[in-house]
Amino acid sequence: MSGKLLLNGSDYLMLGFDHELRRLGYAGNSCQIILELGSSFPRARLEKRILEVCSRWPIVRARPGGMFRPQWKPGRNGGPTPSVRVHRDQEGLDQQLINESLASDRGELLRFDLIEREGGGACRLMFSWAHALMDAPSAEYILALLGREDLQMPAEPRPATNAPAAASRSKFSARVKLAWKTLYRIEKMGVKGPRSLGTRHSDAPRALGYRIERFSAEESKKVRDNAVRLCGLLGAAQFHAAASIVELDRLHKRLNKPSPSYVLPVPVGLRLKGAVEPIFSNQVTMLMTQFLTEDSATVERVATLLKGEMQEAMRTDMLESGRVLSDLFRFLPRSPYMAVLKKGLGGEICSLFYGDTAAVNPNLTTFLGAPILDFAHVAAITPSPGIGVIFYYFQGALRVTVLHLLPILSPDEAAEFGLGLRKRLLEPGIV
């Protein structure tokens, strides 16, 4: 494939975050999936599978480019083949690796780190990818294809681009009008605008850190039951988000950093259910939701508000509005786009990064013959707010990754947040 592939608005936003993070001294907007494996495998076997994926989808070695229409440029030879690096396990290695930049401007969009334990046997695999290339469900899908030689590569070698929705085919003026609804919504949030934890150390970047809260099968069932009780049958994500906001409010108050409100960008998946394509794409739009401090004391209250906001957003076409807005931004050259993005982040438009990828891809049970014993998602977050959470279920058990930027939030403070969130998910009524 030598043709160019357009980035959609969501991809372009991820690329914008990447530039902003690098400008501030962080590693960029990359994500990791970390697999704990019950046995090891020869590195050459993984390299062979990577070559198969590269030859089928040259986009995995493409460079981002395009002045007025951002696009992937796979080129004739593309960038370097994704590397597999082998390490000896040692304390702090994971954090060191997640803070190493991908050379995405030179076509390094994927990377693999194999971490071997003393004496062989079990090992750990860290798969890193540039978020501008794809979202978490796609990354899980690609990882499953790499690790399962019994799975057939899809027949269609050319990745599809983001299918335009009805609004994208409508007149430009109609699209601007629709996009304006999101801008107006954000402007209204400014009346009692949030003050994020990131304002504490805006000029002192250091590193991304994370911790994972693991729930047993029994605890996961309890969390699911609580979600059904408070948010209805399919309300797990709303329950997770509500518990996160209440715990964030508690943390703000404990750190003596009160905020008039909390803004949570809720990611909404745009892929049709049952579809994996388009694979190399971020198929997500963000719905900006706001909770005043006085409404953030109980999970039940936040969950009720969130549910109402989601229904209203669907009713008033706010989801499509957000998607169209990010699509229109693609036509801004990078400099003015980055200026808009920085202004937004400086204006405290987000109090907490939040992701909920639900159940992990069911094909991720073994990787090149090794049983997958544990699974973790890690993702970059921006300095404002400098804190984020990702929820996912691995083999039916809930995992929550708490992400924090040092020194905005110390490991102890992140642990305090994680443990508080854990308690709140298990006992949502606690004060």
Added chain:
Amino acid sequence: MADAQQIEAELLGFVRREVFAPTVELTPETDLVAAGFDSMSLVRVLLFIETTYGMWIPEKEITAETLRNLRSLAAAVCRLLHER
């Protein structure tokens, strides 16, 4: 007033068009949640029901039994329409 069969056909057409990928084989008996139906899918379907039949399904009616498949959902919509 629409009967359960007609509602079922309309719901099936909507979810085929707006919720699920064309590759998903969908019948009135398909287990919705197992096929990937989530909270946003539910809101879309509830809004479709509201627009088409002028009725919002109360939360207490959204049970595992109602959402088992499109047949049970259509039966619930039909019952609620007759109870109005």
